[in-house]
Amino acid sequence: MIKYLFLAILGFNLSLDAQVKNRFNDFLFRNYFDRILNDSSDPSAPKLINYPTLAYSPETRWEVGLSSLLIYSANRDLNNRLSEIKAFTFYTLEDQYGIWLDHAVYSDRNKWFLYGRARYQSFPLFYYGIGPNSPSEYTSRIDGEYTLFRERLLRECLPSLYIGIEWDFQRLTNVQYEQVSSGYAMPEVGKMGSTNMGLGLGILYDNIHNAMNPRKGVYSEWAFLNYSDRLLGDHNMFTYLTDNRFYKPIQSNTVFAAQLYGQFTNGNVPFNMLSLMGGESLMRGYYLGRYRDNNLIAGQIEYRILPFDFSSRWGASIFAATGQVFSQQNIFEFANFLPTGGFGLRYLIFPQKDIYTRIDIAFTREGSGVYFFIGEAF
Numbered sequence: 158m159i160k161y162l163f164l165a166i167l168g169f170n171l172s173l174d175a176q177v178k179n180r181f182n183d184f185l186f187r188n189y190f191d192r193i194l195n196d197s198s199d200p201s202a203p204k205l206i207n208y209p210t211l212a213y214s215p216e217t218r219w220e221v222g223l224s225s226l227l228i229y230s231a232n233r234d235l236n237n238r239l240s241e242i243k244a245f246t247f248y249t250l251e252d253q254y255g256i257w258l259d260h261a262v263y264s265d266r267n268k269w270f271l272y273g274r275a276r277y278q279s280f281p282l283f284y285y286g287i288g289p290n291s292p293s294e295y296t297s298r299i300d301g302e303y304t305l306f307r308e309r310l311l312r313e314c315l316p317s318l319y320i321g322i323e324w325d326f327q328r329l330t331n332v333q334y335e336q337v338s339s340g341y342a343m344p345e346v347g348k349m350g351s352t353n354m355g356l357g358l359g360i361l362y363d364n365i366h367n368a369m370n371p372r373k374g375v376y377s378e379w380a381f382l383n384y385s386d387r388l389l390g391d392h393n394m395f396t397y398l399t400d401n402r403f404y405k406p407i408q409s410n411t412v413f414a415a416q417l418y419g420q421f422t423n424g425n426v427p428f429n430m431l432s433l434m435g436g437e438s439l440m441r442g443y444y445l446g447r448y449r450d451n452n453l454i455a456g457q458i459e460y461r462i463l464p465f466d467f468s469s470r471w472g473a474s475i476f477a478a479t480g481q482v483f484s485q486q487n488i489f490e491f492a493n494f495l496p497t498g499g500f501g502l503r504y505l506i507f508p509q510k511d512i513y514t515r516i517d518i519a520f521t522r523e524g525s526g527v528y529f530f531i532g533e534a535f
Contacts, residue, residue, distance in 0.1 A: 200509040203229035206531075210247070217281070222247030226531055228369070228510055231265045238263045239367045239510065241532075253280045261368055270319050270361070273308035281335075286342065287431065288450050288487035289495075293523060296341040301332040301350060303429075309359045309380075317364040323380050325355040329429050346392065347427025353390040357382035365404065369512045369532035370463070372412050376402040384424070394424025402535055410466065414459045416535050418480075421452045432482055434495075438534045440480050442497040442519030442526045448482045452489075455480025457535070463503055463513060472503035472513060476534075497521045506531065 205227045212220040225244040230237040245257040255278025262271040279302050283295040304327070311321035329350040334343070358381045365374040380398040384390050402416045418439055420432040432453035435443030439455055457478030464472040477498035483489040501517035517528045528534075 201230060201233040201235050203227060203233075204507055204510060206506075210245075212247075217249040217251050217253055220247050220249040220253075228507070228512065231263055234265070237265060238267050238365075239369065241369060251281075254278065255280055268313050270311040270313070270321075270363075271309070272311070274305065275307075276303065276305040278303050282429070282446065283444060284344070284428070285447055285449075287344070287428070288484070289448060289482055289490075289493040290487070291448060292340070294338070295336075296338045297334050297343075298336040299332060299334055302330050304328040304330075309361075311359055311361055317362055319359075319361040319363065321359050323355075323357050323359040323382060325382055325384075326353070327430060328352045329427070344428035346425055347429060351391040351427045351429075353384050353392055353394075353427065353430060354388040355382035355384040355390075355396065356388060367511055369510075371402070371404040371414065371533065372463075372511075373404055373406050375404075376400070392425045392427055394422055394426050394430075396420065396422045407460075410463055410472075412461045412463065414461065414533075414535065415457070417456045419452075419454045423451065426451060434480055434482055437517075437528045437530060440478050440495075440497055441476070441499065441517055441528060441534065442521040442524070443495075444526075447523075448495075450482035450487055451484040453480065453482050454489075459534070461503070461533070464505060470505040470508070472505070474501045474503060474515070474517070476500070476517070476519075495522065499525075501528075 205225070207223065207225045210222040210224055212222070214220070223246055227242045229240055231240065240262045241260065242262070243259045246255065248254045255276065257274070257276050259274040260271065263269070282299040282301070284297045284299050285291040285295050306326040307324070309321060309323045311319035314320050329347070332348070332350045360379040362375060362377045365371045365376055378398070378400040382396045384392060384394045384396070386393060399419045400416070401418070402414070405413045407413055416439065422430070422432060428449070431449040431451060433446045434440050434448040434453055434455065436445035439457060455478060457476060459474055459476035461474040462472045464470055477496070479494045479496050481489070481493040481495060483493065497519055499517060499519035501515050503513040503515055506512060506514050512532060514531050515529070515533060517534065519526045519528070
């Protein structure tokens, strides 16, 4: 599934001829984006950008949205790690809509870390089935209303080592099955929706100063979540998650990045809470949920040039990844690892904060994907 997402107005200060520049000067938003792209003010000052988005995919047709990003250091102290708050709202021509809010917030001296996301959306889910051998075409489009709250409250116990609680709430309601194929098999668990709440322990080692553009350091997260009907949930299950990332500078403007990710779930797991492969960060090129099962293991590497030797703002990357889903019924096999890879362009949008926008093109055995975001994929 290919989905194109791009800034509708931001032009990245491309080289334009004089006539086009004069016309561009007349736009209402020129001064706003010039101030963002060419700001040379106090580097400790918070940065806020708001921009419209436009997207197209076959399941939604045209989608319009508004994104906001706030980045800052606590108490405007650059010794504190960079915090980020992101918001996104959208509406499609199929009367679908959603509101997203993500945050990674550090307190003064990085003693507390609040890391989470919230989602509310009415948006189609393409269901291909369960397991590594699911059909190449989706068997049903599942419409419904989806709510997610995932929060981590972590305290630094040793230098760069955080321990705390994690809470996860997920709800799927008003489920309807559309565009059902002849060979469709309805999910066994949670087929008409469910409500589930999990509580558990989070452990994180993180010595990275700028999470939106890591150049050096280690990020290692371990989470253990128990979902129970005693926590107002519909199903009993247990999820174990590990996310490990490594960054090493090769030269002053190049970085080698690697990630190893695993999600393992046991119990009575509804289909929408199985481990999902794909998306804009890990296993780029695959639709998120193209493959789903109890367990997922995936890894990726990326080489980033930030920026080119001949440019102060333009850069690039090349990446490759592999992964698979599996369970007791669909056992782990090395032959089931799926490859994906691609390349991307980078543009330094916040010079004082060392933050880039990225355009990534990924290729898989089943197609390709194009992704446009602020900040690196991992």
